[in-house]
Amino acid sequence: MNTQTYDFKQKAIWQTLRVQDWLYALVLMAGAVFAYSRYSQYMDAYELGFLFGAAATFSYLGWRWKGLAKLVIGIAVLSLFAINLYHGSQARAGESFFLKYLISSQSAVMWMNVLFILAMLTYWFALFKRSEFIGRVASALTWAAVLFGFVGLMVRWYESYLIAPDVGHIPISNLYEVFILFCLITALLYLHYESKFNTKQLGGFVLLIINAGVGFILWYRFDRGADAIQPLVPALQSYWMKIHVPANFIGYGSFSLAAMVAAAYLLAKRGILATRLPSLDVLDDVMYKAIAVGFAFFTIATILGAMWAAEAWGGYWSWDPKETWALIVWLNYAAWLHLRMVKGLRGPVLAWWALVGLIVTTFAFLGVNMFLSGLHSYGEL
Amino acid sequence: MLSVLGIASIIGTVLKQNEPYENYIIKFGQFWFEAFEKLGLYDVYHAAWFLLILLFLVISTSLCIYRNTPLMLKEWKTYKEHAAEKSLRAFSHQASYSVQAPAEQVQTKLADYLGGQGFTYKLKPQDNGDVLIAAKAGTHQRLGYIFTHAAIVIICFGGILDGNLPFKIQEMLGHKKIEVLDIPESQVPAVSRLSISNPSFRANMTLPEGVSDDVAFVRVRDGYLVQELPFRVALKDFRIEHYATGQPKSFESDIVITDPELAAPLEKTISVNHPLIYKGIAIYQSDFQDGGSELKFKVWDLAANKLLSGHIDGVVAKKGTLGTGDQALAVEFNEFRKFNIMNLSPDGKGKPRNVGPNTTYKLRDQSGQAREYVTYMQPLKLDGKTYFVSGMRETVQEDFRYLRIPADEDFSIDGFMQLRQAMRDPAKQLEIARHLSKQSPTADPKLQQQFEQSVQRLLSTFASGGFTQLSQVIEKAVPEAERQKAADTYFKLLNASALEAYNLNLAAQGKPAMALNPQTLAFLQDALNAMNDLFYYGTPYYFQLDDFKHKEASGLQLTKSPGQKWVYLGSALLVLGIFSMFYIRERRVWLLIKANTQEVLFAMSSNRKNLDFDQEFDRTQQQLGQLLS
């Protein structure tokens, strides 16, 4: 007689939480409450919604993915430390040791750049050595890069208020800032898949596109001096920006990630690196998942954009080049998903398509700003 | 199909849409201009063929929904409890277990298990005494299909409601026509007017401060339509705020709406991102212009070298005339800017700051030739000295070339003008020459007279043609080897004369003479340069902005879009649909409990074949194994 009883019941998420998970959520909530008590008079209802919404969202995400929880805490601690070092004066960025060399927004972003480059080299090294350990080092470097990048953005946010209270704004308003965001989001998405499917072999590929972003950041900063904090033009002064832009970049990031996985897929299909890379099925699946996530967020971003446009420009859709290209990107990936779902297509064709999709996406992101004019004329090159 | 739409949209972005038609003609030439116009490439998104593609998309998606919905609904509801043992055994994901426990016990165990995994199930006893448990989870995914695709149709429907389809049809039928002439609004005929019952529009109006209006303009291709409004909008005040760096920070308009249906006028402040919605019409702050600022100028007649009596009044965007007969000039006042944020520090590193108002105007002669001028009202500090600055250019493509007139010790332009007057007056020239010759007396009266004559000649040469004339004289009269020396001498004499002239003026006003210090020397030098540059200024008049009354006009955009609700509804459905399609995974499990062979047959399927499903199958297979052992 079988005396053993099994409990396979699927548990709701709160039933799986440990003390530290609750503590984490509590800390986030406390942070939000603190911000509320200090700054509520400067925020409108939407921004308060975002504040507490963010605390709840990051609690949930942190519960689902423990690595993220650690990252969030790390960002909070380092950013608060940096802000504390400023003593409310911008000049301190060049005086305080920690700020100057580590965590002023400029330095932190530089560290992010350096770490991303190192991480890419290490990932490739791990791939050739087939070394699990070196792969873990590469992962750690990527995590560190993401940590520094986010600290850089947080501190930049604070610095913008030091310039003048009316200049202060969330640092996602020009090309320099959104490129940082792009690198960070793409890296985070990758780390998520890495922790889920244990695919460290893909790191080298994904970091290629991230480092293309890093290259742009460096060029933009040193050649163009475009890293200065600029005040917002009237049209951008809206709470919509705070959700429209990040949603868009989750989309761009996922599409880029998918394209890089597609590249790995195509190589493996031809037998190049095939024994070192994950199996074709895994690559195919990650590519699909990334595009699905990207498509969902891109849809949301476009809708949010339309709602913002309705408020700022007097119409939810103006066939402005950026909008039109967003539609093109969206239709492109809709077609991709249909081929896969409806026609049951798999394999190299979809991989090639995902790569071409990256070109379309890049044009929508950069090319439109470079070659076409329109209402989205912020961040011109 | 999606690709055709994509390509059409691409054309729309590559070619700048809805520009004035002349720009296209310049770009493509007449032939291609007409060819492109036929295809509607200047307004792709309103061209008939683009609408047709959209329509095609809507129809094909609708058909798709029509065809697939019954199937999806069936899949959503069904447990597929009619699956036969044979087909279950043919599944790619299946396993079988042998069990000892009695069938009823196994059945409850399995049912509990499925419930715990989030499945709903149906029991189906078979004819041979077996029991089939058919279970499903995540079939709401099927609703996602319906939501997503219905959303596309709803969004397009909303978009079409807000498009200009009604006007297009009326235009095709000949009921409406766009107006292409620049005529007062009241003279626009009824065929080019849209009534207040027009269901959707996007129109603009420009309101100067203190003015009200009850019509707006809809731009269509190379013309416009007049849209009548069910209320009257007045602009009370318009404000621009700037950041410390000079970029604009906010635009705001105080508007007042009057409507017979309102007990009291509705007052509201609108700004970018904060429109006002009244009677279904949203009023947005879109841009701003000059609303006819009134300008007062002092005008110097440079030829006669005196101030014209009285002021010249100008109104921005209006014209005036100056002079008479053949010499008459048309003056067109183009622009007035109250704030000009500039960075004037020598190395460009200092802080930009407001340098005060400026105005732009054109002077057009009888033959139609025009020069454009810009003049700053207040003197600007450049390289540590203050100047009145005015720029001139002959075509719009050029940059302005600037004239800098040094300000005198009272920060006025008068010192310079009087100096110039003195140096051009023959009687004063003689006096200056006398004074100079007294400073270096010689015994020989003949030499003295010669000296005085040459100073006089120098001054009249300079007065008639500036440094250019002077260097021509030198080239003609002096051998090459000595030219440099002669030029230096002339230069010194000119400076000394300017000082004398200035002091003469001061003495005439009963003021003490100028102190000889680097500042005054620099002033004189700058003054001579400015006198020289005036020869290239291209007009006998110098306009000095003396006073102004700033009037701004706010650019408003008025839209009525009944489709917006539909678009938002569709968007909500779309998001809901997409998330359920991606993140709800449909899975089905069949467990056939065979009492007589003591076997349990397990089969599993999903409409999405991917890794998640494989993993779930493996886990379920393993857990069932433990459960049944």
Ligand code: HEM
């Ligand atoms: C602009 C037009 C369209 C868009 C944006 C769109 C979007 C989508 C999306 C996002 C999916 C989900 C793919 C996935 O689950 O991974 C999907 C699935 C699907 N679409 Fe469309 N669609 C469009 C038009 C059509 C048309 C015209 C048809 C008719 C042939 C169609 C038939 C389907 C079918 C059969 C599925 C699979 C549903 C399932 O198996 O659950 N779609 N569509």
